[in-house]
Amino acid sequence: MNVKRIICVKILIINFLLICLLVACDREEKKSSMSRQLPKVSYIIVKPEKVVLKTELPGRVSSFQSAPIIPQVSGLIKKRLFKEGSMVKKGDLLYIIDFSRYEATLDAAKASLEMAQAKLLALEKKCKRFSELIKTKSISQQAYDDTLAALKQLKANIKLYKAQIKLAQINLNYCYIKAPISGKIGKSFITEGATVVAYQPSPLAIIQNFDPVYVDIPRSIAELEELKRKIKYGVLKSGDKLRNNVELILDNGRIYKYKGRLQFEDVTVDKTTGSINLRAIFPNKKYELLPGMFVKAVITEGIKQDAILVPQESVLRDHKGTPYVYVVNDDNKLQIKYIKVDRVIKNKWFVRSGLKSGDKVVVYGIQFIRPDISVMAEPL
Missing domain, CATH: 1.10.287.470 (Helix hairpin bin)
Incomplete structure (x- = not known):
C-alpha cells in the first residue's frame, strides 16, 4: 500500500514539473514571438563634436596683373619682336615705331x-x-x-x-615699345606697316601675369553679416589661420594642389547684385589656372566646438520638404523630431537645431517604422 502511495506521489510530482516546464516554454515562445514581430532598428547616440565649417562658393579666375600695350607716340610700326602667346620679361622689346x-x-x-x-x-x-x-x-x-x-x-x-x-x-x-610687366603676351592686334596713334584706345597687345592669379568670389552681404555675428557671440570660433586658407575645386572636380589666401583688403560691394566680392590669391606656377575660368572656392568660416552631425540616411523629409529624424525614447518607442540642417560635412548632415546630446537617432530600419510604435533598437 505504501509502495503504491509513493508511486502516485512521484507521478504527481513529475506531472507538476512537466506542467511548469510547458508553461515556461509557452511564455518564452510568446515572448520570442512578440520580439519577432517588433521592427528592428539601429541607432546612433548623438554626441557633439568639433568641426571646421566650410562653405563652397562659385569663383572666377582673373590675372594678377594685366597690362595693355598702348603706344605713347604716333607713327608706323616697323617691327614686331615677339611671338604671340609667348612669355616675355619686363623690359623686353616688343615693337619698334619708325x-x-x-x-x-x-x-x-x-x-x-x-x-x-x-x-x-x-x-x-x-x-x-x-x-x-x-x-x-x-x-x-x-x-x-x-x-x-x-x-x-x-x-x-x-x-x-x-x-x-x-x-x-x-x-x-x-618708339621702342617695351614690356611693362613680365607675363604671357597674347595676340598682336596690329601688324608691321600699320600706323598707330599716341594713346589710342585699342591696345597693340595685352600682357597678363598668371603667377600668381586672383580668384574673385561673390558672397551675399547677409551671409557675411551672419558669419560676423556668430563669431562675435561665440557661436563660432574665428580660426583666423584657417580662414586665410582657401581651397579650389576645378571644373572637372579635381582639387587644386595649392591653397590660396584671402585678400581681405580687396573686399568690394557689387552695386547691382548687393553681394560682396571676396578676392583670394593662388600660386600658379604651371599655369593651370587661366583668366576667365570658373571654379569653386572652399572657404573656412570658423570652428564649431559642439556641432551635431547625423548620417545623411537618417534624415527624412515630409511633404513640405521639412527635414526630420526618428528618435528612440527610453521606452523603446519612436518619436519624430523636426530638425534644421545647414550643410553636409563628410557625408553627414550638420544639424543646426532640433537634436541634443544623447538622442538616439535611427539610421537603419527606417522603411519599416512609423511614429509611436515600439521597436527592437540596437546601437550601431
Missing part, C-alpha cells in the same frame, strides 16, 4: 642748344665789358639794359632747348 622723325627732332633741339650756348659765351663777355663802361658813362644806360635783357633771354632759351631735348629723347625712346 623713329626717323623723332630722331630729327632731337637733333634739331641739340643744334639749337649748341647755338645758344655759343652765343651765351660772347654775350656774357659783352655784358662784363658794358658793366665797366657804364661806370664811366662811355655807353648809354639803354644799351647796357638791352644787353642784360638779351643775356637773360638767351639763358631762358637755353633752358627751353634743354627741355626740348629731354622731350625729344623721351619721344624717341617711346
Whole structure:
C-alpha cells in the first residue's frame, strides 16, 4: 500500500514539473514571438563634436596683373619682336615705331642748344665789358639794359632747348615699345606697316601675369553679416589661420594642389547684385589656372566646438520638404523630431537645431517604422 502511495506521489510530482516546464516554454515562445514581430532598428547616440565649417562658393579666375600695350607716340610700326602667346620679361622689346622723325627732332633741339650756348659765351663777355663802361658813362644806360635783357633771354632759351631735348629723347625712346610687366603676351592686334596713334584706345597687345592669379568670389552681404555675428557671440570660433586658407575645386572636380589666401583688403560691394566680392590669391606656377575660368572656392568660416552631425540616411523629409529624424525614447518607442540642417560635412548632415546630446537617432530600419510604435533598437 505504501509502495503504491509513493508511486502516485512521484507521478504527481513529475506531472507538476512537466506542467511548469510547458508553461515556461509557452511564455518564452510568446515572448520570442512578440520580439519577432517588433521592427528592428539601429541607432546612433548623438554626441557633439568639433568641426571646421566650410562653405563652397562659385569663383572666377582673373590675372594678377594685366597690362595693355598702348603706344605713347604716333607713327608706323616697323617691327614686331615677339611671338604671340609667348612669355616675355619686363623690359623686353616688343615693337619698334619708325623713329626717323623723332630722331630729327632731337637733333634739331641739340643744334639749337649748341647755338645758344655759343652765343651765351660772347654775350656774357659783352655784358662784363658794358658793366665797366657804364661806370664811366662811355655807353648809354639803354644799351647796357638791352644787353642784360638779351643775356637773360638767351639763358631762358637755353633752358627751353634743354627741355626740348629731354622731350625729344623721351619721344624717341617711346618708339621702342617695351614690356611693362613680365607675363604671357597674347595676340598682336596690329601688324608691321600699320600706323598707330599716341594713346589710342585699342591696345597693340595685352600682357597678363598668371603667377600668381586672383580668384574673385561673390558672397551675399547677409551671409557675411551672419558669419560676423556668430563669431562675435561665440557661436563660432574665428580660426583666423584657417580662414586665410582657401581651397579650389576645378571644373572637372579635381582639387587644386595649392591653397590660396584671402585678400581681405580687396573686399568690394557689387552695386547691382548687393553681394560682396571676396578676392583670394593662388600660386600658379604651371599655369593651370587661366583668366576667365570658373571654379569653386572652399572657404573656412570658423570652428564649431559642439556641432551635431547625423548620417545623411537618417534624415527624412515630409511633404513640405521639412527635414526630420526618428528618435528612440527610453521606452523603446519612436518619436519624430523636426530638425534644421545647414550643410553636409563628410557625408553627414550638420544639424543646426532640433537634436541634443544623447538622442538616439535611427539610421537603419527606417522603411519599416512609423511614429509611436515600439521597436527592437540596437546601437550601431
